[in-house]
Amino acid sequence: MSTLIEVRDLLVVRGGLPALQLADLKVEKGEILAVVGPNGAGKSTLLLALGRLLPPQRGRILFDGQPAAAESDTDYRRRIALVMQDPLLFDTSVFDNVAAGLRFRGIDKDEIRRRVPLWLERLGIPQLGKRRAGELSGGEAQRVNLARALALEPQLLLLDEPFSALDPPTRIRLVGDLGRLLREQGVTTVLVTHDLEEAARLADRVAVFLGGQLRQHGLPEQIFKAPVDAEVAAFLGGMVW
Numbered sequence: 001m002s003t004l005i006e007v008r009d010l011l012v013v014r015g016g017l018p019a020l021q022l023a024d025l026k027v028e029k030g031e032i033l034a035v036v037g038p039n040g041a042g043k044s045t046l047l048l049a050l051g052r053l054l055p056p057q058r059g060r061i062l063f064d065g066q067p068a069a070a071e072s073d074t075d076y077r078r079r080i081a082l083v084m085q086d087p088l089l090f091d092t093s094v095f096d097n098v099a100a101g102l103r104f105r106g107i108d109k110d111e112i113r114r115r116v117p118l119w120l121e122r123l124g125i126p127q128l129g130k131r132r133a134g135e136l137s138g139g140e141a142q143r144v145n146l147a148r149a150l151a152l153e154p155q156l157l158l159l160d161e162p163f164s165a166l167d168p169p170t171r172i173r174l175v176g177d178l179g180r181l182l183r184e185q186g187v188t189t190v191l192v193t194h195d196l197e198e199a200a201r202l203a204d205r206v207a208v209f210l211g212g213q214l215r216q217h218g219l220p221e222q223i224f225k226a227p228v229d230a231e232v233a234a235f236l237g238g239m240v241w
Helices: 044-051 073-077 094-104 109-122 140-148 167-183 197-202 220-225 232-235
Strands: 003-014 017-028 030-036 058-064 081-083 156-160 188-191 206-208 213-218
Touching: 003 044, 003 188, 017 044, 017 188, 017 213, 030 156, 030 167, 044 156, 044 188, 058 232, 073 220, 081 140, 094 109, 094 140, 109 140, 140 167, 167 197, 206 220, 206 232, 213 220, 213 232, 220 232
Parallel strands: 030 188, 030 206, 081 156, 156 188
Antiparallel strands: 003 017, 003 058, 206 213
16 A cells, blocks of 8 residues: 555644644555544644645645645646535536536546436445425535535545534445445545544544644554544543554
8 A cells, every 4th residue: 555645743733822733644555544633633623734724834635646836836736636624505406416526527428427426326325316496404514515526526525524423324324335435435535534333434534633632543453442542542532442
């Protein structure tokens, strides 16, 4: 397995204060990395830095071995897709919502007609193509949001609490479906979540952030069986693997 993302000596400042200090972190190609921690731990700051939406004060992000800063924002963002907690769909059909990013990137119409039904099928919502976004349930809307991101065939998928607004049964189904899909397609993914069970179910590795710093990372069973210190153990709250 080779490295897609490597972060070195990263410092991100927000509101005049250090929000994230990260000496080193790697994300391997095809890996699902879950980033967990309490509010204010630096999780979303990391995601925004990886998405080039928040510039670091110091440090480097390497993308497939090359400095990310060497590319323009536009070229870099064509390699990634970002999914937030709220779907923010357009008031058009589901098909047009999934096609929106493809059209923006200049993908030809035949390829759009191929990709959109394919990703609606993969997300389990092929019947929704003609429905308007405003008629969708919360779970359906988030599946459309994920289809829109994955239809771009990104090298890196960034997920920021994508399931937190869903009711428990809907969230459990979507987490299971998405986990299978990401592994089948080999999509390199960084998932920010406050839900430890969700992280354990989805991730190949878990990274625990506290106070803007990476405190422990490794396989889920390693993290939950052997917290590195008392602070990490307190955050994990006695969760048993």
